[in-house]
Amino acid sequence: MVLELPTSPAKRNALRARVMPSLKELPPRRPEPPAPDDSAVRWDRIDIDRYEVRANGVTVGFVDVVGAVFVVLSGTRYDRAVEVLQTLDFAAAIGSISPADTD
Structure with missing residues (x-):
């Protein structure tokens, strides 16, 4: 068994100072x-x-x-779908699993 020592408040504050500005730059998410x-x-x-994304039904x-990230899974069933992309752009997420020819 390995016991981990709690991190010091100074280390936690340093990590928080590095991460928080990046999180504030991410776009807010609302339903598409x-x-x-x-x-x-x-x-x-x-x-x-x-x-759920459908092409021609x-x-x-x-x-x-x-x-703030869209994780794209390709496949007809969620429990067997495979991750193909992570993006901040919903249109790019949809485009990455849409068939090229949807006519």
Whole structure:
């Protein structure tokens, strides 16, 4: 068994001083508006922090919202989907799992 010593307040404050400015630069996250009605690629919010992405009515992946980051999972089932991208841009997240030809 390994016991870890608690970090000193000075070390915690130094880490907080380095991290906090970076966190303030991240964009705030609000739910994304639904896809346009005529779009072949659509997304629906299926949980407080998850979107399901469909192309031509078929599920192609999922987008999890983790803080300010969109984590993109490709696959038809969430429990078997594979992470393919992490991004700060929702459009890039959707584009990364959308098929090239959605006609």
